[in-house]
Amino acid sequence: MFEQDYVMRLIKEMVRAILKLLFGIDSESPTAELVEDKKEKETLENLLDMIDAGQINEAENRLYDLISDTDTDSLKITLLFYSYLNDKTDEFLEGNDFSREEIKLGMKNVVDVFGLSSIATMFLTDL
Numbered sequence: 001m002f003e004q005d006y007v008m009r010l011i012k013e014m015v016r017a018i019l020k021l022l023f024g025i026d027s028e029s030p031t032a033e034l035v036e037d038k039k040e041k042e043t044l045e046n047l048l049d050m051i052d053a054g055q056i057n058e059a060e061n062r063l064y065d066l067i068s069d070t071d072t073d074s075l076k077i078t079l080l081f082y083s084y085l086n087d088k089t090d091e092f093l094e095g096n097d098f099s100r101e102e103i104k105l106g107m108k109n110v111v112d113v114f115g116l117s118s119i120a121t122m123f124l125t126d127l
Contacts, residue, residue, distance in 0.1 A: 007100050008086055011107060014123035015083045018116065023076060030083050035076060044077045048084050054096040056085065060106060067113060078110045 019025040035041040050059035067074050086103050
């Protein structure tokens, strides 16, 4: 239990740090409201609805289809996606065939795509 809480906090702080450094956004609880483009906001909201419906793996697959290493807006969507997912309980995640470890790995993969692996190393090493 304690380890899962620790992982949750580290993921949350990593998302906050990247949003602050790259986008100048300082938010305690980042939400879809941070996305300004109407189409991208709709895309994110659809992904979040899929999470709520228990379709986490499908939503993550769809997210990976959207990621472009040259588009910082897709990074913002990805960070908000994992932040939202990270706020779910362990019971919800496990009940929908997902885990906190998968959130951590997804975050690592995404920051690697965007050349930000040093940030992931700072926050997620030895977890």
